[in-house]
Amino acid sequence: MADGFRFGAGPAPEVLAYLDGRGLSQSFDWRDNYGADHAYAFTVAKATQVEVLSGIHDEVQRAIREGLPFDAFRKSLAPKLKKLGWWGKRAEIDPKTGETVISQLGSNRRLKTIYWANTRTAYGAGKWTRIQRTKAALPYLIYRLGSAREHRPHHADKENIILPVDHPFWTTWYPPNGWGCVCWVRQITQAEAESLGGVTDPPEIATTPWTNKRTGETRDIPVGIDPGWDSNPGKERHRTLAKHLAGHLDAAPDHIRRAAMTDLVGSQAFRRVANGELAGHTVFAPAAVVPESVATAMGSTTRVAFLSTADAAKQLGKGRAFGPEFYTNVQALLDSGEIRADRSRKDSTDFAAAGLIGGAWWRVVFRVTKAGDEIFLKSFRRSSENQIESYRKRGEQLSN
Structure with a gap:
């Protein structure tokens, strides 16, 4: 996963507001807190110890507030997790099934995933708040691809779609739209929308059923979006x-x-x-x-x-x-x-x-x-x- 995401010297106030309003949520498996729950509760799969979860949460907040790159985040957090015993592989009892499983706790790869998911989500949610505040002057969003070497076909199909800020399309297709997704949106004026060809005909959103094996819940998610990422982290x-x-x-x-x-x-x-x-x-x-x-x-x-x-x-x-x-x-x-x-x-x-x-x-x-x-x-x-x-x-x- 490319570590290409950076905050500036300090995040926007809307991003800090998102962090301040986000609570802690313990979970054994990421599917225990699915979809919208990921946007509103800080959760790290298998971080069931409050001390471990709080430590990760504090470091993520510090990374976002101070604009720290991943290497600085990892260098600060990894020793703390090792001291708490949350590192490497360990046999654990799944509280939902009662079965003993071999769990991957802390690792450099997991820390990179934690860093990416939480910084991107916080940024996206904060940006949505700013979009809502400025939509009178900038009433449209345009979907853009990020700097990845390869793009998911369904994401590439959405490039340059222009729709009003409050169009239902953005309820699900608001980046990030999957693990490692670097797509983004840009807010534009009506004049710029017209210069780029005008408002796009809303695409038909095909869905596919996905069953959460942890909860038994089946729901339809848009084709091309990873399960758990089919919600707008900032919308209400x-x-x-x-x-x-x-x-x-x-x-x-x-x-x-x-x-x-x-x-x-x-x-x-x-x-x-x-x-x-x-x-x-x-x-x-x-x-x-x-x-x-x-x-x-x-x-x-x-x-x-x-x-x-x-x-x-x-x-x-x-x-x-x-x-x-x-x-x-x-x-x-x-x-x-x-x-x-x-x-x-x-x-x-x-x-x-x-x-x-x-x-x-x-x-x-x-x-x-x-x-x-x-x-x-x-x-x-x-x-x-x-x-x-x-x-x-x-x-x-x-x-x-």
């Missing part, structure tokens, strides 16, 4: 992450879901969202698990509620007088408080939980999206007994 990445995470939590046993939520609300990522540190970026942090009966009554297909950066900013703007650690009270209100639908607005999809915690009244308001597939925490504040009594008139009681 945080909303997609939220839906994927909600799906995983919804499917988990209740005690695991609750334990995971406690860890998530206490995480640095949640604190950064709640404190407004990621203002200007679209990030969704899991905040609580809604009782099943309440989710059903409100027409929601998920039980996981998220706090968005936009809603956190509104709460801060209204003078929120407490720190993010108080958001642990949100789950307590859902577990033991009084939950009511809020029918004060026509076609309202809001519901609220209220109660006494530590001698003080609290109230939290949630909103279910019209599609019913997302729940957002819209308001969280201290209240009073008189206010709670007034709120009781707004809708029927749902729980407790």
Whole structure:
């Protein structure tokens, strides 16, 4: 694999934002985190030790932030992985099958793959954010081949395709489109698009079924794109992450879901969202698990509620007088408080939980999206007994 990818003296702010919003994900096999999950969670197959995964993650971030070439990345990371015992081949038990397999852990070749995949993905996601911000002046993308000696035929067929920024084509055919792919896109003006022959007729995207042997899931992927690379790493990445995470939590046993939520609300990522540190970026942090009966009554297909950066900013703007650690009270209100639908607005999809915690009244308001597939925490504040009594008139009681 040619080591031809380089960052400049420092990556664009959009690339750093992508890194800041990307979490850690442990996996034994790359297929355990397939497709879109790769864009939203940093994962290295068989790096199941948190210390190993964190070490790789930190070095990848440093390489991108400082514009380090692969040799510098390898020289810094390899000794650390060897010290942790994550190097060479080793017999391991596959947690999914229970079988003993010989696993290739760290190696120079694996480090090159890790470096390439993560730098290219981060760059692509950051570039997509910039494309969205400037699409009024530069409304088109043109598909270009990279500097590889040979190109995949289906990639070569896409060269010089010109389509609007928001055309569905870019949902899957946005580089990189496979392991080692060095294709790229250039954003252009309408005048340049016309000078190059105008907008291309959208190509027919042939697909082929591919079965993930780890999960049993079968999905259609575009012919010419490697499995796992058929998603745009920057397109609505945080909303997609939220839906994927909600799906995983919804499917988990209740005690695991609750334990995971406690860890998530206490995480640095949640604190950064709640404190407004990621203002200007679209990030969704899991905040609580809604009782099943309440989710059903409100027409929601998920039980996981998220706090968005936009809603956190509104709460801060209204003078929120407490720190993010108080958001642990949100789950307590859902577990033991009084939950009511809020029918004060026509076609309202809001519901609220209220109660006494530590001698003080609290109230939290949630909103279910019209599609019913997302729940957002819209308001969280201290209240009073008189206010709670007034709120009781707004809708029927749902729980407790």
